[in-house]
Amino acid sequence: MPVTAVHKDTTALTMTIVADFPVSQRRLWDAYADPRQIEKFWGPVTYPAKFLRHDMQVGGRSHYVMTGPEGDTSPGYWEFLNVDEPRRIEVRDGFAADDGTPKTDTPDMRMVFDFEGTDKGSRVTMTTHFNSLEELEQLIGMGMEEGTLSAMSQIDTVVTDLQAFAADRLTEAQILNDTQIRVSRVIRGTVQQVWDAHHDPEIMKRWLLGPDGWVMPVAEVAAKVGDIYRQEWEREDGTDRFGFTGELLESQPPYREVTTEQMIDTDYPPAQNEMTLTPVDGGTLLAIVITYPSADVRDAVLATGMTDGMETSYARLERMVLTAVQ
The missing domain is CATH 3.30.530.20 (START domain)
Structure with a gap:
C-alpha cells in the first residue's frame, strides 16, 4: 500500500x-x-x-x-x-x-x-x-x-508499468462501452505542433493519408464552431475517391475539439469525435473518443482496420512533418 x-x-x-x-x-x-x-x-x-x-x-x-x-x-x-x-x-x-x-x-x-x-x-x-x-x-x-x-x-x-503506456507504442483502440471507443497514441511533438498538423490544410495533405498510395485532394477545415469541414481521399491514379464531412461542435485550441463525422454521399448516421491533446513525457498524448450510433456500427468500423490506417498516418506525421520542425 x-x-x-x-x-x-x-x-x-x-x-x-x-x-x-x-x-x-x-x-x-x-x-x-x-x-x-x-x-x-x-x-x-x-x-x-x-x-x-x-x-x-x-x-x-x-x-x-x-x-x-x-x-x-x-x-x-x-x-x-x-x-x-x-x-x-x-x-x-x-x-x-x-x-x-x-x-x-x-x-x-x-x-x-x-x-x-x-x-x-x-x-x-x-x-x-x-x-x-x-x-x-x-x-x-x-x-x-x-x-x-x-x-x-x-x-x-x-x-511501475513502463511498457503499457510507453511513448513508442502504436495506435490503440479501446472499447469504452456499447457505443464508444477511445483511440490513443503518444505523438512525438508539442501540443501546438500536433494541433496545427490537424488544422493546417497543407500539412494535413502531407500526412493524413492512411496507407501508402493515397492522396488527399480536399482538406477543408472548420475555423469556428458551427462551420463544416470536408476531407476527401483518392488513390494516386485518381480512382476510389471517398470522403467525410461534419460540423465543428466545440473547440478549445490547442487542446480539445468535438466534431461530427459522416461519410459523404451516404445516409449512414454520423459519429461524434472528441479529440484531446495532453502533454506527457515523450510528446503529446492524442486521445479521440468516438461515439457511434450503435454497437453494430462501432464493431463494423473497427473491423475495417481503421486503427492500422491511423497508425500509418501518425507515423508519417512524426517522420515527415514533426521531425522537420523540431
Missing part, C-alpha cells in the same frame, strides 16, 4: 491522504494526466472507472463512470480549476448524471493533488475540501475514505 498518511480535520473540513511511489514525479503526474492510466486506479478495486472525457486544462472537464460487480454504475465529474504541470491539479469533484453533467442535489467537493519528488521517488498529497461538516460526515459515511484507499492501492502497478 503506497499510502503513508491519512488525516481528517473536522475544523478545516479536509481529508488529506499522502502516498509515496518509487517512480519520478513526471511518471506519477502522467498517470493522472492519461485517461488510459487514471481509469486503472481512480475507482475502488470493486468499482473500476472508465474515463469518457478527460481534458486536463483549466476550464476542462472529466467524465468518468464507475461500475460495480452487479453492473450498477456511479458517474462522476471533475471540473479543472488549476493545472500546474507537473506540480498541482485542483478540481471540483462531484456526482454526475449519465451524460456527465453535474448533479445539483448531491454534495461536491474541491480536491487538490500536489506532486513532488522525494529521495526515493515521488509523492502525491491529495487534500479534499468539504463544504460543511455535515457533507464531510455524509461522504465519509458513504465510504469515501475506504474507496479512496482502495483506489490508490492500485497506483503502484500502473506507475
Whole structure:
C-alpha cells in the first residue's frame, strides 16, 4: 500500500491522504494526466472507472463512470480549476448524471493533488475540501475514505508499468462501452505542433493519408464552431475517391475539439469525435473518443482496420512533418 498518511480535520473540513511511489514525479503526474492510466486506479478495486472525457486544462472537464460487480454504475465529474504541470491539479469533484453533467442535489467537493519528488521517488498529497461538516460526515459515511484507499492501492502497478503506456507504442483502440471507443497514441511533438498538423490544410495533405498510395485532394477545415469541414481521399491514379464531412461542435485550441463525422454521399448516421491533446513525457498524448450510433456500427468500423490506417498516418506525421520542425 503506497499510502503513508491519512488525516481528517473536522475544523478545516479536509481529508488529506499522502502516498509515496518509487517512480519520478513526471511518471506519477502522467498517470493522472492519461485517461488510459487514471481509469486503472481512480475507482475502488470493486468499482473500476472508465474515463469518457478527460481534458486536463483549466476550464476542462472529466467524465468518468464507475461500475460495480452487479453492473450498477456511479458517474462522476471533475471540473479543472488549476493545472500546474507537473506540480498541482485542483478540481471540483462531484456526482454526475449519465451524460456527465453535474448533479445539483448531491454534495461536491474541491480536491487538490500536489506532486513532488522525494529521495526515493515521488509523492502525491491529495487534500479534499468539504463544504460543511455535515457533507464531510455524509461522504465519509458513504465510504469515501475506504474507496479512496482502495483506489490508490492500485497506483503502484500502473506507475511501475513502463511498457503499457510507453511513448513508442502504436495506435490503440479501446472499447469504452456499447457505443464508444477511445483511440490513443503518444505523438512525438508539442501540443501546438500536433494541433496545427490537424488544422493546417497543407500539412494535413502531407500526412493524413492512411496507407501508402493515397492522396488527399480536399482538406477543408472548420475555423469556428458551427462551420463544416470536408476531407476527401483518392488513390494516386485518381480512382476510389471517398470522403467525410461534419460540423465543428466545440473547440478549445490547442487542446480539445468535438466534431461530427459522416461519410459523404451516404445516409449512414454520423459519429461524434472528441479529440484531446495532453502533454506527457515523450510528446503529446492524442486521445479521440468516438461515439457511434450503435454497437453494430462501432464493431463494423473497427473491423475495417481503421486503427492500422491511423497508425500509418501518425507515423508519417512524426517522420515527415514533426521531425522537420523540431
